[in-house]
Amino acid sequence: MSKFQSSVGTRIPLVDGPEKVTGSGVYIEDMKFPGMLYARMVRATLSHGNVQAVDFSAAEKMDGYIGGLAPGEPGTGNRFGVLPISEDETALPAPRSLYSGAIVAAVACENERQARAAALAVKVKYEDLPPILRPKDALKKTDDPLHDRTVGGTNIHKSVEQEFGDVDPAFAKAAKVVETECTFDGINHGFTEPIGCIAVPEPNGRLSVYSATQVPHYLHRALAKVLEVPMHRIRVYKPLVGGGFGGKSDPFPHEMVAALLARKTGRPIKIIFDRDEVFLNNHGRHPTQYKLKMAADAEGNFLALDSDSLIDGGAWGSFGVVTTYYNGVLAQGPYRMPAIRYRGRRVYTNKPACGAMRGHGAVNARFNLECAVDEIAESLDMDPFDIRAQNALPPNTTTRNHLRITSTGFLECLEKTRLASRWDEKFRKLPKGRGIGLGCGFYISGSALPIHRTRTPQSTVHVKIDMDGGVTIHSMAADIGQGSDTMLAQCVSEAMGVQMDRCRVFAKDTDTAPLDLGSYSSRVTFMAGNAALRAGEAILAKLKRACGQLTGHPTSEFIRGPKETYVLRSDSSVSVSYMDALTEALADNGALVAKGIYRAPKLGGSFKGSGAGLSPSYSCQAFVAEVEVDEETGFIQVEKVWAAHDCGMALNRTTVEGQIEGSVHMGLGQALSEQMLFTSGGQLQNPSLLDYKILSTVDTPEIEAILVESNDPEGPLGAKECGEGALAPVIPAVANAVYDAVGIRLTEVPMTPERVLKALEKQKKEMALASS
Amino acid sequence: MNYHQRILKLNVNGHPKEILARDADTLLDVLRDGLGLTGSKRGCDLGTCGCCTVQVDGAPILSCLTLACEMEDKDIRTVEDLAQSNQLAPLQRCWSEAGASQCGFCSPGFLMTADALLREHPNPNREEIKKALAGNLCRCTGYVKILDAVEACAKQTQEQAV
Numbered sequence: 001m002s003k004f005q006s007s008v009g010t011r012i013p014l015v016d017g018p019e020k021v022t023g024s025g026v027y028i029e030d031m032k033f034p035g036m037l038y039a040r041m042v043r044a045t046l047s048h049g050n051v052q053a054v055d056f057s058a059a060e061k062m063d064g065y066i067g068g069l070a071p072g073e074p075g076t077g078n079r080f081g082v083l084p085i086s087e088d089e090t091a092l093p094a095p096r097s098l099y100s101g102a103i104v105a106a107v108a109c110e111n112e113r114q115a116r117a118a119a120l121a122v123k124v125k126y127e128d129l130p131p132i133l134r135p136k137d138a139l140k141k142t143d144d145p146l147h148d149r150t151v152g153g154t155n156i157h158k159s160v161e162q163e164f165g166d167v168d169p170a171f172a173k174a175a176k177v178v179e180t181e182c183t184f185d186g187i188n189h190g191f192t193e194p195i196g197c198i199a200v201p202e203p204n205g206r207l208s209v210y211s212a213t214q215v216p217h218y219l220h221r222a223l224a225k226v227l228e229v230p231m232h233r234i235r236v237y238k239p240l241v242g243g244g245f246g247g248k249s250d251p252f253p254h255e256m257v258a259a260l261l262a263r264k265t266g267r268p269i270k271i272i273f274d275r276d277e278v279f280l281n282n283h284g285r286h287p288t289q290y291k292l293k294m295a296a297d298a299e300g301n302f303l304a305l306d307s308d309s310l311i312d313g314g315a316w317g318s319f320g321v322v323t324t325y326y327n328g329v330l331a332q333g334p335y336r337m338p339a340i341r342y343r344g345r346r347v348y349t350n351k352p353a354c355g356a357m358r359g360h361g362a363v364n365a366r367f368n369l370e371c372a373v374d375e376i377a378e379s380l381d382m383d384p385f386d387i388r389a390q391n392a393l394p395p396n397t398t399t400r401n402h403l404r405i406t407s408t409g410f411l412e413c414l415e416k417t418r419l420a421s422r423w424d425e426k427f428r429k430l431p432k433g434r435g436i437g438l439g440c441g442f443y444i445s446g447s448a449l450p451i452h453r454t455r456t457p458q459s460t461v462h463v464k465i466d467m468d469g470g471v472t473i474h475s476m477a478a479d480i481g482q483g484s485d486t487m488l489a490q491c492v493s494e495a496m497g498v499q500m501d502r503c504r505v506f507a508k509d510t511d512t513a514p515l516d517l518g519s520y521s522s523r524v525t526f527m528a529g530n531a532a533l534r535a536g537e538a539i540l541a542k543l544k545r546a547c548g549q550l551t552g553h554p555t556s557e558f559i560r561g562p563k564e565t566y567v568l569r570s571d572s573s574v575s576v577s578y579m580d581a582l583t584e585a586l587a588d589n590g591a592l593v594a595k596g597i598y599r600a601p602k603l604g605g606s607f608k609g610s611g612a613g614l615s616p617s618y619s620c621q622a623f624v625a626e627v628e629v630d631e632e633t634g635f636i637q638v639e640k641v642w643a644a645h646d647c648g649m650a651l652n653r654t655t656v657e658g659q660i661e662g663s664v665h666m667g668l669g670q671a672l673s674e675q676m677l678f679t680s681g682g683q684l685q686n687p688s689l690l691d692y693k694i695l696s697t698v699d700t701p702e703i704e705a706i707l708v709e710s711n712d713p714e715g716p717l718g719a720k721e722c723g724e725g726a727l728a729p730v731i732p733a734v735a736n737a738v739y740d741a742v743g744i745r746l747t748e749v750p751m752t753p754e755r756v757l758k759a760l761e762k763q764k765k766e767m768a769l770a771s772s
Numbered sequence: 773m774n775y776h777q778r779i780l781k782l783n784v785n786g787h788p789k790e791i792l793a794r795d796a797d798t799l800l801d802v803l804r805d806g807l808g809l810t811g812s813k814r815g816c817d818l819g820t821c822g823c824c825t826v827q828v829d830g831a832p833i834l835s836c837l838t839l840a841c842e843m844e845d846k847d848i849r850t851v852e853d854l855a856q857s858n859q860l861a862p863l864q865r866c867w868s869e870a871g872a873s874q875c876g877f878c879s880p881g882f883l884m885t886a887d888a889l890l891r892e893h894p895n896p897n898r899e900e901i902k903k904a905l906a907g908n909l910c911r912c913t914g915y916v917k918i919l920d921a922v923e924a925c926a927k928q929t930q931e932q933a934v
Contacts, residue, residue: 022811700915
């Protein structure tokens with residue numbers, strides 16, 4: 001029996017489920033405006049060069065050509081970026097073009113076909129510059145860095161060094177020290193809906209920008225900056241978004257191009273990327289080289305962690321400052337780690353930019369850590385579950401690097417996956433070629449520190465009720481398919497004690513919705529959910545006042561009763577229906593409006609970088625993967641994944657499971673087959689869904705999502721994140737299972753058949769050497 | 773560039789349609805841009821994602837790889853035709869209830885593939901469902917809820933038939 005009166009804790013369909021299954025839901029490509037033009041991008045053909053001239057003369061003679069946009073035109077060189085501390089993107093090169101496939105100019109025509117032809121007819125003259133493609137080359141001193149703000153005359157974008165506790169003495173006294181060094185290819189979000197936007201000049205001089213974005217607010221800010229107009233002159237509208245996963249969480253050059261072209265031509269401008277352009281826009285997970293050294297005592301207690309990451313950022317900064325921190329800051333949880341040293345460096349190279357992707361910054365580091373923990377466990381003859389349980393962070397504590405831990409269901413995650421996977425019957429006992437492995441994780445429920453220094457709440461939700469009895473909810477929390485609109489309706493309906501079907505959520509339009517920072521950092525349920533509850537409670541207070549007026553009983557004595565009623569706490573026969581209370585409350589008053597806000601508490605230390613990784617709460621996971629390794633082909637078949645995730649409280653069990661299952665699927669893609677491949681000259685080799693291998697139905701194993709509810713004290717109704725943390729653990733779980741199966745430790749991700757065969761070959765040689 | 777254009781006579785969702793199209797136009801172009809049936813989605817335009825799947829004479833096909841001019845005299849059915857009189861079809865209801873749509877962009881294509889499967893094989897097992905849907909990519913769900921939805925619909929239909 002749920003402790004909640006509403007749909008909270010049960011299974012409900014998404015509020016926008018019906019429009020998604022009928023095809024009536026409107027995504028950006030489905031939108032049209034009168035007089036709308038279609039713009040196509042002219043893209044760089046070399047990895048690094050100064051744009052010297054753009055010649056539109058052939059395009060201008062073509063059918064339907066209306067206008068073009070070239071470097072040097074007003075606004076095209078104005079800088080923007082999602083992080084105000086690292087704004088280094090421009091709509092068009094100014095004049096440096098930084099990667100093969102970068103946007104260098106644009107054309108607008110009456111229809112899309114004409115625009116494609118016109119874009120091909122544009123001639124660009126470059127001054128060829130030597131590209132920086134390998135991260136190790138980007139570390140070198142240079143007279144001509146790719147951006148003006150880099151570290152010490154190199155192409156290092158961000159450098160982080162942190163040390164907590166006595167690291168060197170801990171290693172000196174350790175009984176066990178394990179070192180790992182792994183490399184990770186870059187990966188792309190692979191959402192099914194290509195990126196796109198429409199910029200519409202309004203007759204009153206304002207500009208509306210419709211975009212498939214996770215961050216309408218940051219887009220709003222960036223547009224104002226690039227166009228050099230006040231924010232109130234711009235409106236951002238988010239239609240249904242066909243997946244994001246971090247790949248729609250930056251303001252992008254094409255959005256600026258659309259806005260600038262709309263201003264220039266006076267007509268609506270539509271841009272929809274082809275699939276290869278989505279890959280070229282990227283902002284996906286960083287290619288990374290990660291070294292880690294870990295110490296434990298003879299009993300298996302973790303003593304220290306020393307790690308070093310070199311992150312290939314590509315052309316722009318994006319969220320990279322945060323990525324650089326997260327690779328170290330989030331690596332140690334959900335374990336006690338008495339001493340931590342971390343060095344992280346993110347470099348600029350002449351490739352598509354990397355940025356935030358599901359599990360941002362925590363995924364690659366996690367692989368090294370979880371593999372190292374297994375190595376320590378093996379060397380001490382301990383079970384991987386036991387060593388992790390022994391080192392688990394307790395609830396209500398602070399990590400050595402000043403992260404405040406409130407709830408943690410980590411031990412329960414471990415217990416539940418151990419049982420469900422029948423671990424004790426299988427580990428080190430399966431026939432050769434078959435193996436089972438454990439991987440765990442730890443992730444933020446929203447970044448406590450806002451990107452912009454401001455005292456404005458991170459989430460505000462408005463609720464309005466009028467005589468029709470419907471509940472109108474306004475928010476700018478950006479539903480990208482994870483179900484945040486449904487979550488908002490659930491929170492308000494729970495707080496007010498009314499049915500879900502009274503609720504209608506409008507979370508699309510910056511003109512009508514109050515500010516919310518958007519869908520990233522796994523923040524929406526925690527922050528917007530809390531704001532929605534507060535808003536619902538504020539409306540409830542007004543309704544209770546009306547109950548008091550109607551009955552003569554004290555307002556404070558009314559509580560939510562069954563079937564949309566409010567009843568007296570001491571005598572439930574005194575009951576007022578929602579509609580009666582509403583009618584009374586509206587009298588002489590009009591529509592009831594209320595708002596709720598959420599702002600994260602002040603957390604953390606005062607050292608440099610202390611804001612990174614701070615969150616009001618953290619999720620944790622324990623996943624087991626069972627695999628079959630074909631030693632002939634090197635192919636890893638994942639048979640099943642058991643995925644226990646502490647989500648605090650499952651507000652909607654269906655969507656929480658869906659987030660975990662989707663995370664596991666995406667993590668398995670990174671583990672097994674997904675990689676962005678580049679030529680030696682820096683051209684992306686596989687910008688299509690044929691060559692970039694996302695797992696299909698037949699490749700995806702059975703996934704058993706196990707929900708653990710630690711009931712977070714500050715989460716909305718106890719909830720915390722479930723959308724991102726569940727990606728990272730599956731990759732080391734597979735690697736540890738491969739070790740159990742065939743005794744090889746893979747250090748390159750994805751773990752492709754070629755790499756498995758290479759490791760098996762090496763193992764064979766080492767065994768031959770040892771026996772000779 | 774001049775392309776040959778002519779009036780195509782298409783039978784879409786049970787209705788005859790006449791539409792001016794170029795020989796090079798795909799069925800997806802004509803459905804979305806010509807007829808305003810935007811339920812079928814363009815995810816890649818290369819036949820790699822399955823978001824554009826529609827049914828031609830009952831079989832699922834990739835409309836982004838199909839020339840519209842070859843579709844005359846055939847029955848074309850899109851996601852818009854699944855619900856009748858604004859009532860969700862059983863498969864759509866099961867889909868929504870199972871949580872098989874998250875972002876929803878792949879849903880129309882999946883639904884048209886699954887609908888064709890269930891008409892051909894009213895009681896498929898999970899492996900058969902997986903095989904039938906292998907040409908449709910979903911990046912949100914890990915397919916678990918999608919397979920659940922198809923299974924649930926098949927089960928419901930079987931029970932009603934008994």
